[in-house]
Amino acid sequence: MLIGVPLETAQGETRVAVTPETAKKLKAQGHTVKVQSGAGVAASAPDEAYTAVGAEICDRATAFGCELVLKVRSPDAQELALMKPGTTLVGMLNPFDKPGLQALASAGLTAFALEAAPRTTRAQSMDVLSSQANIGGYKAVMMAADKYQRLFPMLMTAAGTIKAARVVILGVGVAGLQAIATAKRLGAVIEASDVRPSVKEQVESLGAKFIEVPYETPEEKEAAEGVGGYARPMPQSWLDRQKVEVAKRVAQADIVISTALIPGRAAPVLVTEDMVRSMKPGSVIVDMAAGRGADGVGGNCPLTEAGKTVNKHGVTIIGETNLPALVAADSSSLYARNVLDFLKLVITKEGALHVPADDDIVLACLMAQGGELKKN
Amino acid sequence: MLIGVPLETAQGETRVAVTPETAKKLKAQGHTVKVQSGAGVAASAPDEAYTAVGAEICDRATAFGCELVLKVRSPDAQELALMKPGTTLVGMLNPFDKPGLQALASAGLTAFALEAAPRTTRAQSMDVLSSQANIGGYKAVMMAADKYQRLFPMLMTAAGTIKAARVVILGVGVAGLQAIATAKRLGAVIEASDVRPSVKEQVESLGAKFIEVPYETPEEKEAAEGVGGYARPMPQSWLDRQKVEVAKRVAQADIVISTALIPGRAAPVLVTEDMVRSMKPGSVIVDMAAGRGADGVGGNCPLTEAGKTVNKHGVTIIGETNLPALVAADSSSLYARNVLDFLKLVITKEGALHVPADDDIVLACLMAQGGELKKN
Structure with a gap:
């Protein structure tokens, strides 16, 4: 699968959703990882650290144009415009922000907000609220x-x-x-x-x-x-x-x-x-x-x-x-591992996206699908 | 004795040579302590903290006009002009800065540079290099x-x-x-x-x-x-x-x-x-x-x-x-205690200044006296 990792643009945001460590693992799973140039710099991960593990450095449009986009913060309107309907988005998407989620749904995205994961034992390894807190x-x-x-x-x-x-x-x-x-x-x-x-x-x-x-x-x-x-x-x-x-x-x-x-x-x-x-x-x-x-x-x-x-x-x-953004390398490291663990639930062994209908974590995080708002 | 405590003006300097703690002790020894308004503010000691222990708040000229002036950093030319010949000055006066020391001598000051104290057991409690390091x-x-x-x-x-x-x-x-x-x-x-x-x-x-x-x-x-x-x-x-x-x-x-x-x-x-x-x-x-x-x-x-x-x-x-200046309250606290301890060597029980001719610490710190450069 084509996985895109954009540079975060929210003010003061320094984190990145995929680190060289997790890029390497995604690559080993058979995916192609495209990282926007400079996406990891503030988190002590320069472009060379990504190419060293087999990821490709790309421009903004290419990163947002991937089938699966991994982000830290919810995309703004300009970023949303770069994403095709049917794109899958994983990030911290503010599950209580109804207008924001509506925008994701209207753009035709399948969107997972990791903050909404239940606080159960099975979900611990993908609990972004805990890792960042x-x-x-x-x-x-x-x-x-x-x-x-x-x-x-x-x-x-x-x-x-x-x-x-x-x-x-x-x-x-x-x-x-x-x-x-x-x-x-x-x-x-x-x-x-x-x-x-x-x-x-x-x-x-x-x-x-x-x-x-x-x-x-x-x-x-x-x-x-x-x-x-x-x-x-x-x-x-x-x-x-x-x-x-x-x-x-x-x-x-x-x-x-x-x-x-x-x-x-x-x-x-x-x-x-x-x-x-x-x-x-x-x-x-x-x-x-x-x-x-x-x-x-x-x-x-x-x-x-x-x-x-x-x-x-x-x-x-x-x-x-945004205190975690001031410790960008380690907060990215934990966040990227959270994201990697979540992806195991929605990517099949063959490497295709699949939203299981019976997984409580996946359902709790699913905010939008097929143009439809799933929450609120 | 009239003791003056000016506000430090060197760039980035936040320390103060007398804290409310040591002002109280000087006062108990019978001295009058005059603190320039705002001298302790950056070191978490507002004017009220000084008046609460019996010190007087004064202006810049008054602080420099005292018989004994206690400082952190060596006075600049403007500050020197405010001091009368015969004034005693105690501070960190850069014992290796010959032109600077010459200026103190020419102004007729009796000047003690605390950095020059020997590193002996008796001098430990007034060792400003150690306390600040x-x-x-x-x-x-x-x-x-x-x-x-x-x-x-x-x-x-x-x-x-x-x-x-x-x-x-x-x-x-x-x-x-x-x-x-x-x-x-x-x-x-x-x-x-x-x-x-x-x-x-x-x-x-x-x-x-x-x-x-x-x-x-x-x-x-x-x-x-x-x-x-x-x-x-x-x-x-x-x-x-x-x-x-x-x-x-x-x-x-x-x-x-x-x-x-x-x-x-x-x-x-x-x-x-x-x-x-x-x-x-x-x-x-x-x-x-x-x-x-x-x-x-x-x-x-x-x-x-x-x-x-x-x-x-x-x-x-x-x-x-100037790392100690970024922890202004505690570095001032230790420095002020160093100063207080040094003063015991040069102030008699009757409260008068006296430079003993046989004290190795006093002699090591004495940089200028009677218009004469004592070091270098």
Whole structure:
């Protein structure tokens, strides 16, 4: 099959959907891989790295003209115009963006959005949200360390002791856990919070402290312990007390990293302007939900400005919206492996495209087929 | 005594010679501390932090008009004009810059350059070269990590494994040791080299590997082992073979951090253009000797451009010349403690300035007194 790999053109996007590593594997499966010149440069993969494994370097139109196009970000209108009806597209296509998906359907594409894969064991190796959040959590800490005008580790020197940085992580999903691990590696003292008290064990296993909120009613205790192994959402009374506890820790923190995202909905406010005002001069907030707040600019903090680093009340607030793109080589490496694994589900042994009607992962990712919108 | 703390004006300088912590102590010793407005802002110490401990906020002329002026960098001509003859100045005054020192002498100052302190046990707590190199070594790794488009630690994820970064550290003084420690914290695999084989133990104690070069002659062995506990410079034959070994490791490295400085002389070339060409695309060099090479632009690598980050042969070369200034709060904190400790040697219990004639540290640091140049 002819597989095209275009250079990504979204602003700030540095990743590439196929790396020399996966190009080699696709080639070994009998496919022809056509990579747009320069597609991998920002991800430390120059054209020669692709030709060395048997891929061909081509121009933009050729890459988009292939039978199967592998991308990172959803194509814009100009890119869509370069794709023939019947083309198969795999990428991160924003499954909650109905107009965007409609455009893909109208162009006659068969389109798979990898973010929509179910979070099951079988889908883990193609879980792009996890693979990219992992890198995002690492980079969030590194950006905080870059702006923070002190060291992370405690140092005992001839000129006296330097205290370790105090880091508070809000939201302990994949990104939050990697942020804890990275800050811990650097020697920080870490506290973490989550609306699911059940993550306490994971937090502690990484050497951080879970910000605990005692249960005051049987209802709260039952919700936390769950029924049949599944925790239930915590009652509002508990969440309200948690906010008070978190605010106290944020006031003492040098670094706050907030990671709370809800798919398809606005990110919750976790760090209010009053909380920012309570922080020490020189403190740093990395808002990993930047641009996902209700207004499309803020994030978990309303003072965040998406895509910018701002100083408010003496606190630096980093609103980077695409952290994985700042670690382009490794985020591409993981993403390309995710894509490669997904392709196994939709390419037959003979090398032809086939959309199985009974595969839950394929069906969950299928956004458009035969001119028809499959989702929303 | 009236102590003045001006805002530093050298380009990129963010440090301050007195922090709220040391201002408080000077105040407790009975001195009046006058801090130029904004002097500490970049180091996370706003004016209010100084007034809170009893310091006074003043303008530039007042700060320079004090009896004792505490600075980070040597004053420029305009600043010198604000200082009265007889003023005492303490700072990093470039003890090898004869014209600069002559200007201080001509202005009638009593000037102490803290970089000139002997490297003895008693002088350790005022050793500004060590305190700042420590921070520089940390920041060098953090800058490398920022530019490097992969992760430092090894990660095992559902999408496969990410390899740990390979870091090579050239020169194992204070900066090199802290660079090893920081890269190790982040999970890198580290090799280090130094012209003194005796540092092997320190390198290994931090979890890095020393790049070993076997001794081929009794002369080499004897030089390495030393006589009476002191190692001697290694013979050229050994240094030549070391270069070959280092070149092999640099070719395999993801990150190279070079730290070799010789006080008062040009920095040696450790990473040649050929070695840069041998590195992988996306690799990063941090040249801590940037601007200290024979041409005043390069450093341990001739392709380095002081004050810039450049890409040569696919390798990012960071030529930052003032790394401690990028961690302004902690580098100021250590520097200010160095200054405070030094002042104990030149201020009597009654609070008057007194230059003892028999103190080796004071004499080593004294660059000018009574209109006379004391050094060079």
